[in-house]
Amino acid sequence: MTSHPSPGVAVIGAGMVGRAHANAFRNAATxxxxxxxxxxxxxxxxxxxxxxxxxxxxxGYERAETDWHAVIDSADVDVVVVAVANSLHREIVEAAxxxxxxxxxxxxxxxxVHDAQAMVEAAAAAPAQVDAVGFTFRRSxxxxxxxxxxxxxxxxxxxxxxxxxxxxxxxxxxPMSWRYLGGPGTGVLxxxxxxxxxLAEFFCGPTTGxxxxxxxxLVTDRPKPLGVAVGHxxxxxxxxxxxxxxxxxxxxxxxxxxxxxxxxxxxSRVAFGHANTLRFDLFCENGTASFDLTRPAEFHIIDxxxxxxxxxxxxxxxxxxxxxxxxxxxMDFPTVGHGQNDFFVYQARALLDQIAGIxxxxxxxxxxHGLHNLRVLQAVVAATDKPVQL
Numbered sequence: 465m466t467s468h469p470s471p472g473v474a475v476i477g478a479g480m481v482g483r484a485h486a487n488a489f490r491n492a493a494t495x496x497x498x499x500x501x502x503x504x505x506x507x508x509x510x511x512x513x514x515x516x517x518x519x520x521x522x523x524g525y526e527r528a529e530t531d532w533h534a535v536i537d538s539a540d541v542d543v544v545v546v547a548v549a550n551s552l553h554r555e556i557v558e559a560a561x562x563x564x565x566x567x568x569x570x571x572x573x574x575x576x577v578h579d580a581q582a583m584v585e586a587a588a589a590a591p592a593q594v595d596a597v598g599f600t601f602r603r604s605x606x607x608x609x610x611x612x613x614x615x616x617x618x619x620x621x622x623x624x625x626x627x628x629x630x631x632x633x634x635x636x637x638x639p640m641s642w643r644y645l646g647g648p649g650t651g652v653l654x655x656x657x658x659x660x661x662x663l664a665e666f667f668c669g670p671t672t673g674x675x676x677x678x679x680x681x682l683v684t685d686r687p688k689p690l691g692v693a694v695g696h697x698x699x700x701x702x703x704x705x706x707x708x709x710x711x712x713x714x715x716x717x718x719x720x721x722x723x724x725x726x727x728x729x730x731x732s733r734v735a736f737g738h739a740n741t742l743r744f745d746l747f748c749e750n751g752t753a754s755f756d757l758t759r760p761a762e763f764h765i766i767d768x769x770x771x772x773x774x775x776x777x778x779x780x781x782x783x784x785x786x787x788x789x790x791x792x793x794x795m796d797f798p799t800v801g802h803g804q805n806d807f808f809v810y811q812a813r814a815l816l817d818q819i820a821g822i823x824x825x826x827x828x829x830x831x832x833h834g835l836h837n838l839r840v841l842q843a844v845v846a847a848t849d850k851p852v853q854l
Contacts, residue, residue: 470501477547478510478519486523488808549642573834597834603810608787619749629735639689649845651711673720674843679712
């Protein structure tokens with residue numbers, strides 16, 4: 465349980481995602497009902513002190529730390545957000561849980577199923593604390609609105625088609641980082657494919673099978689960086705020495721679900737011109753729905769409602785009658801728009817509600833869910849095709 469009326473939050477990791485979390489907790493008390501005090505913004509921790517200092521000042525946290533142990537050992541910290549390289553998740557999460565902290569860990573939960581299982585066991589040994597994993601797209605108003613339409617109008621999903629294309633790795637001069645290290649499945653599949661696998665289950669239920677995986681590494685080596693950068697390491701000087709890339713740039717696969725649905729997936733981190741293109745299409749029993757993250761405040765739907773002469777794909781603009789929008793934005797009427805940063809705010813509020821015992825928003829997925837997600841990704845790797853030469 466929290467040791468203060470207003471829980472103290474610390475974010476470990478001051479990179480791109482860490483900053484998204486830091487900003488989210490700063491704004492969490494401003495959305496929805498005003499029935500919670502604002503959390504105390506205690507600390508940002510990052511090994512690279514300039515990042516920690518900048519994020520703490522920028523988002524209004526009391527102090528910056530360069531050692532995550534200082535966060536775990538602090539009595540004024542109740543909630544720890546883990547937003548660092550995947551290989552570090554287990555050690556930090558286990559220490560935070562043992563230290564009596566509530567924990568939100570970024571996805572993928574761990575670098576392996578073995579590590580994730582140990583983290584789930586650590587969470588089970590700390591039942592008074594909330595343990596959560598950050599599948600942020602579950603907080604999209606449009607995605608939740610589509611789920612409502614599936615349940616109320618479109619009927620069961622028959623085919624989920626999900627594409628997540630990014631271009632952060634297309635340039636072979638982009639420097640080596642932790643994202644390019646690890647074995648098969650730790651590249652684009654773990655980084656962004658974990659989101660798509662989770663979204664498919666959000667609509668179709670648990671994955672029951674994986675087939676036909678293809679993975680390729682198209683940029684086979686990268687230069688060593690000469691500095692430190694936020695996010696995907698753009699703008700950092702590099703050396704002449706190059707290091708082999710150890711995981712995949714591209715991954716495609718298919719899935720099956722207990723209700724008979726099929727999933728088709730295409731993932732890339734070398735898709736030129738696609739900075740952050742997450743898109744899916746749902747082909748259902750009585751219609752179709754589509755979402756594109758580049759236009760996050762709308763979705764498309766086709767059903768049998770309108771007369772044949774005027775029927776077709778319709779664009780629906782999100783408004784206060786859709787999930788998360790009413791009081792979830794300063795201006796919550798249609799066409800104002802919102803984006804991925806808002807999903808982090810909604811997730812932070814949901815976590816704080818869980819800690820306070822308030823049940824108004826869907827709870828954050830727990831670490832057992834994160835373990836399940838890793839088992840799906842493990843199955844994707846195991847289903848890799850053997851190429852046939854023609």
